[in-house]
Amino acid sequence: MTEGRTGLGTRSRLRAALAAGTAALALAGCGVAEGADGSVADADSLVIGVKDNEPGLGSRGANGRYEGFDIDVARKVAEGLGVDAGNVTFKKVSSDQREDLLDEGAVDLVVASYSVTQQRKTEVTFAGPYYVAHQDILVRQSDAASVENVRDLAGKRLCRVDRSVSFTRVREERDVPVLSVPGADYADCVSKLAAGALDAVSTDDLILTGLAAKAAAAGSGPALRMVNAPISDEPYGIGLRKGDVEGCEAVNKAITGMYQDGTAAALLKKWFVPAGLEVTTTVPQFEGCD
Amino acid sequence: MTAVQPAPPGAPPTAPPAPAPAPGTGTAPVVRRPRGGVRRPDAPPPSRRFGFVPRTVAGRVRALTGAVLVAVVALLAVVAVSVGNARDGVRVIGEDAGPQVVATGDMYFHLTNMDAQLANALLIGRAQDLGTRRDEALRRFDESRLAAGKALLRAAKLADEDIEDETARESLNALARYERLAGQALLLDERANHAAGPPPAEVIAYYRQATDLMKLDLLPKAYNLTLDNGTLVRHTYESERGAVMTGQVLVYVFGAVALALMAALQLYLFVRFRRVLNPALAVSAFLTLVLVGASAVMLNGQVDHLRTAKSDGFDSLLSLSRARAISTSANADETRFLLDPGRADTYEQVYLSKSQSVLYRPADNLDRYNEAIQRDLGAPDLDPQRERFLGFLGREAGYGALPGQPRAYRDVLQKYRAFQQSDSRVRALVRAGQTDRAIAARLGGGAGGLSSDRDFTAYDAAMQRLFRIHHEAFEKAVKDGEKGTRGWNAGVPIAGLVIIGLVLAGVRPRLAEYR
Numbered sequence: 142m143t144e145g146r147t148g149l150g151t152r153s154r155l156r157a158a159l160a161a162g163t164a165a166l167a168l169a170g171c172g173v174a175e176g177a178d179g180s181v182a183d184a185d186s187l188v189i190g191v192k193d194n195e196p197g198l199g200s201r202g203a204n205g206r207y208e209g210f211d212i213d214v215a216r217k218v219a220e221g222l223g224v225d226a227g228n229v230t231f232k233k234v235s236s237d238q239r240e241d242l243l244d245e246g247a248v249d250l251v252v253a254s255y256s257v258t259q260q261r262k263t264e265v266t267f268a269g270p271y272y273v274a275h276q277d278i279l280v281r282q283s284d285a286a287s288v289e290n291v292r293d294l295a296g297k298r299l300c301r302v303d304r305s306v307s308f309t310r311v312r313e314e315r316d317v318p319v320l321s322v323p324g325a326d327y328a329d330c331v332s333k334l335a336a337g338a339l340d341a342v343s344t345d346d347l348i349l350t351g352l353a354a355k356a357a358a359a360g361s362g363p364a365l366r367m368v369n370a371p372i373s374d375e376p377y378g379i380g381l382r383k384g385d386v387e388g389c390e391a392v393n394k395a396i397t398g399m400y401q402d403g404t405a406a407a408l409l410k411k412w413f414v415p416a417g418l419e420v421t422t423t424v425p426q427f428e429g430c431d
Numbered sequence: 432m433t434a435v436q437p438a439p440p441g442a443p444p445t446a447p448p449a450p451a452p453a454p455g456t457g458t459a460p461v462v463r464r465p466r467g468g469v470r471r472p473d474a475p476p477p478s479r480r481f482g483f484v485p486r487t488v489a490g491r492v493r494a495l496t497g498a499v500l501v502a503v504v505a506l507l508a509v510v511a512v513s514v515g516n517a518r519d520g521v522r523v524i525g526e527d528a529g530p531q532v533v534a535t536g537d538m539y540f541h542l543t544n545m546d547a548q549l550a551n552a553l554l555i556g557r558a559q560d561l562g563t564r565r566d567e568a569l570r571r572f573d574e575s576r577l578a579a580g581k582a583l584l585r586a587a588k589l590a591d592e593d594i595e596d597e598t599a600r601e602s603l604n605a606l607a608r609y610e611r612l613a614g615q616a617l618l619l620d621e622r623a624n625h626a627a628g629p630p631p632a633e634v635i636a637y638y639r640q641a642t643d644l645m646k647l648d649l650l651p652k653a654y655n656l657t658l659d660n661g662t663l664v665r666h667t668y669e670s671e672r673g674a675v676m677t678g679q680v681l682v683y684v685f686g687a688v689a690l691a692l693m694a695a696l697q698l699y700l701f702v703r704f705r706r707v708l709n710p711a712l713a714v715s716a717f718l719t720l721v722l723v724g725a726s727a728v729m730l731n732g733q734v735d736h737l738r739t740a741k742s743d744g745f746d747s748l749l750s751l752s753r754a755r756a757i758s759t760s761a762n763a764d765e766t767r768f769l770l771d772p773g774r775a776d777t778y779e780q781v782y783l784s785k786s787q788s789v790l791y792r793p794a795d796n797l798d799r800y801n802e803a804i805q806r807d808l809g810a811p812d813l814d815p816q817r818e819r820f821l822g823f824l825g826r827e828a829g830y831g832a833l834p835g836q837p838r839a840y841r842d843v844l845q846k847y848r849a850f851q852q853s854d855s856r857v858r859a860l861v862r863a864g865q866t867d868r869a870i871a872a873r874l875g876g877g878a879g880g881l882s883s884d885r886d887f888t889a890y891d892a893a894m895q896r897l898f899r900i901h902h903e904a905f906e907k908a909v910k911d912g913e914k915g916t917r918g919w920n921a922g923v924p925i926a927g928l929v930i931i932g933l934v935l936a937g938v939r940p941r942l943a944e945y946r
Contacts, residue, residue: 259787263821273647275777291776313795314780372776374784390662397655401594426651428788429658429753 181249181381181388186228189215190248190380193233194328197351197412198254207231210347210412211377214271215252217404218379221395222388235326237304240264243382250392251380254348257428258306266383268392270376270425271399272409274345276310277371279331279353282364284340290370291315297340298322300330307344310373328352335362345375350416376425389430400424488703489945495696496938500931502689503719507927509685510726513678514919517733517912520671524740525909527591528660528667529748533902534586535660536752539653540759541579542606546645547763548572549613551884553620553638554770554870558627562875562882569617579606586656595659598652605649612641627870628769635771642767646760654756661749668741672734679730686723690716696938704941711937715930722926729915736912744905747830751898754789754823755891758847761785762887765854769861769870779858790847791821801855808848815844827897833904839897846890853883 181187191211192199199211212231219229234242234253242248243265254274257267280288287293291311299319301308305327311317322339324330330342331352342349346367353365379396381388399405406422413420485491552568555561583606587599616637623631630638693716700709761782768778783797792807794800807813807820816831824847827840853872860869871877874884 259784259791259822260793262788263791309795310780314783314797315776316796316798370776371774373780374777386665390665393655393658397594401597421647423648424651424655425647426654427658429661 179382180385180391181222182385182391183387184222184224184249186230187219187222187224187249188230188232188247189219190234190239190242190251190253191215191231192235192253192326194326195254195348195351196355197416198347199252200351209351210272210408211252211254213408213412214379214399214405215250217399217408218250218252218271218392218395221398222391236302239304239380243380246382249381253380254345255378255380256306256345256375257378262428264383266381266385266389266430267378267428268381268389268430269378269396269427271379271396271405272347272377273421273425274347274375274377275371276307276344276373276375277346277349278341278343278368279334279349279365280341280368281334281337282366285366285368288341288368290368291343291372292317294319294341294343296320298338300324300327300333300339300342302326302330302344305344311343315372331356331365334365343372346371346418347413350413350418354416376428378428386430393427393430396427397424487945489942491699492696492703492938492941495692495699496934499689499692499696499934502685502692503927503930503934506682506685506689506719506722507923509678509681510722510919511923513675513682513726513730514916514923516671516674516678517730517737518916520667520675520737521733521740521909521912521916523667523671524664524737524745525906525912527589528664529740529745529905529909531586531589531660532657532745532749532752534582534589535653535657536748536756538579538582538586538602539650539657539752539756541575541582542645542649542653543756543759543763544575545572545579545609545613546642547759547766548575549616549638549641550763550766550770551874553616553630553634554627554766555874556620556623556625556627556630560876561627561871562885572613576610586653595656598656602649602652605644605652609641609644609649612637612644616641628866629772630770635773639771639774650760654753657749657752657756661746664741664745664749668737672737675730675734675737679727679734682723682726682730686719686726689719690723693719693934696934700938700941704944709937711933715933715937718926718930718933722930729919732915733912736908736915740905740908740912743830743833744901744908747827747901748898748905750823750826751894751901755894755898757785757823758789758887758894759891761789762850762884765857765873765883769857769866769873775861782854786851787822789822790824790844797858798855801851804848804851808844813844815840830901833900835900836897839893839900843890843893843897846886846893850883850886850890853881853886856881857883 191207191209193201193207195209195211197209199207199209202208215231216226216229220226232242232248234248234251236253239251239253239255240261243251251265252271255267256274257270261267278288278291278294288297292315294311295318297319299308299311299321300323301321302324308319308321312319312321319341322333324333324339324342327342327344327348330339330344331349333339334342335356342352349367353367356362356365379392381392396405400423405424409420409422485494548568548571551563552565552572555563555565555568557565583599583602587596587603590596590599616634619637620630620634623634625631629635693712697709697712697716700712701707764778764782764785768775768782771778779797783794783800786797786800787794790804792800792803794803807818816828816837819825819828824843827836827843830836830840857869857872860866860872868877872879872881872883875882
């Protein structure tokens with residue numbers, strides 16, 4: 142931060158000196174340097190925070206490479222920012238670290254099933270959303286008949302992941318008296334659901350679909366079932382360091398391009414349509430960068 | 432070239448070919464011809480460090496004159512380019528992005544209102560005793576449809592990029608599809624002839640398709656266009672303002688150089704030709720000074736106009752447009768919450784999220800949000816200008832200097848508070864299982880005369896009053912900006928011709944002496 146500011150200051154002074162010393166030729170090039178210091182819009186390389194435990198969104202494949210919808214979106218956005226694929230590094234982030242890592246500058250962008258909330262907007266600048274997911278509920282097939290909507294979760298054990306909004310949406314927003322069972326992440330929650338350590342996992346349909354498909358493929362444990370009673374819109378944003386308006390606008394431009402050239406539709410089809418999800422292929426309503 | 436006596440390395444630079452008065456050349460103030468004194472005027476100077484200084488007096492006068500002319504032309508060029516930059520900045524903000532924000536904001540409002548009125552009509556059914564009847568809702572639907580179409584056309588006309596153009600075309604298509612779905616929903620709903628409340632499932636199925644099309648396709652396009660204009664203005668403002676400020680510095684620099692060269696020429700003529708003052712040159716120097724001063728004042732004014740047009744006008748128009756867009760769609764979510772119980776949870780969640788983006792108060796659920804709004808906006812000693820709430824409405828706090836703004840802003844906040852309160856009552860009735868009373872509280876016509884829809888209309892009207900205050904400030908700043916550079920296009924070349932003509936006129940008789 143400080144370093145960047147000093148750099149800009151020197152540059153401006155240099156410009157002023159140059160402007161003073163040069164003749165009419167310099168006119169064509171005059172103007173004050175644009176862009177904030179340290180904006181991802183000017184970056185040559187990017188460290189992007191992603192999840193590694195959400196199959197379909199962000200996880201590690203058999204060869205150890207990151208894969209999923211979020212990963213592909215991150216690559217596409219980096220391309221839109223003019224960063225070579227070779228200069229993009231993925232870094233695993235968990236739900237409870239995202240704000241801190243952005244603030245510290247340990248990651249430049251977060252593309253990690255990161256819902257834009259008004260609360261989070263006080264800490265992070267959000268580009269996008271690049272997709273709007275919906276919070277739903279996953280239960281064991283054997284309980285499916287007794288859970289039709291979120292209110293049927295009253296008195297049941299619901300998984301809670303730190304700094305994820307999903308649990309709050311059920312217990313505070315919907316005011317459903319659920320019992321809290323901590324989970325490290327949603328993969329852990331789904332394992333606990335299969336093992337009978339809790340009764341329901343409620344979070345974004347995109348995450349649940351991927352985890353349920355993975356559990357089904359593994360073949361062990363009881364069958365799981367999505368309730369299909371959405372309770373929210375979860376606009377998935379791309380997190381940037383607070384105040385990077387320039388970078389946010391550049392990311393939005395990349396997202397718009399991704400929808401206009403059909404990439405988004407292709408990626409949604411690749412990652413979610415086979416799992417039976419209905420997807421929206423038009424560009425979402427952006428939050429705005431301020 | 433001139434014979435040059437190379438200075439010995441390390442030696443101090445020799446004195447320039449000083450135009451020192453030759454000794455013994457009398458004291459006559461005016462001399463017609465150059466005197467052949469100790470040194471002939473055209474004799475090479477005794478020593479010279481640089482090779483490009485002409486040898487002869489005539490050559491030197493020409494060289495100095497040339498330098499003066501170059502500096503004057505550079506000064507004029509700087510002024511002309513800066514005027515152009517300032518004008519571009521004002522034009523982009525005033526004639527492109529500003530009207531686009533208004534047009535796309537209008538479009539968003541009317542599209543949302545269409546969907547809201549459709550939801551009203553479907554919710555009302557055959558009921559005649561509510562504050563609004565079905566045919567009334569449909570009439571408002573039609574009005575909004577016309578207005579949305581008009582705003583869409585206006586936005587399309589203002590579109591100057593392919594993407595904007597394409598967006599306008601796609602929006603037109605989507606609007607046609609929306610109207611078809613709305614028509615189907617209305618037809619089925621009419622046949623069902625149901626009492627006030629959620630219509631049959633098949634009607635809801637059509638309504639869901641229609642509202643999804645609106646929410647997922649049409650509205651994002653309009654909203655993102657609005658946002659794009661914000662980006663455009665920010666970039667334009669930063670670069671044009673920077674360019675105008677750089678221009679100001681350059682005007683001073685080139686003005687100083689031109690004046691210094693004119694002074695040098697004047698001095699040289701004085702020394703060589705015994706001219707006390709060359710009137711033409713003096714006038715040209717005076718005019719140059721006036722030009723520099725006027726340009727500096729004008730550019731300073733332009734920087735101010737740009738800032739006012741952007742900060743007091745455009746930024747606030749943009750954030751109020753967004754506040755109105757998001758508020759209107761939150762209001763529609765209240766109807767949808769009543770209309771479609773299957774999606775009621777989601778409609779309530781997005782209502783909270785939208786409300787928080789309009790005026791942020793930390794709260795985990797809608798009840799607590801409303802409590803916070805009632806408490807914080809209802810405080811008897813509330814000073815919204817100082818309180819600085821987060822959210823679109825909070826940004827208004829910074830504009831207290833605009834005439835009429837503090838009162839209009841306060842009014843918006845109070846109307847917003849009233850609307851949130853009546854929304855809360857509607858939801859409480861739904862939770863208590865009293866759907867009929869909830870619908871009456873929503874649309875009016877029930878006991879107590881409550882109508883949250885009417886409260887919203889009052890809030891929206893207050894917001895439009897605030898909007899108009901900013902729109903006036905915006906238009907005034909744009910007009911002032913345009914006025915500020917009026918005449919400069921012609922004025923700069925004319926001033927240039929006059930100054931150059933005077934310089935030449937001042938020098939020509941002296942050069943003629945060498946013919």
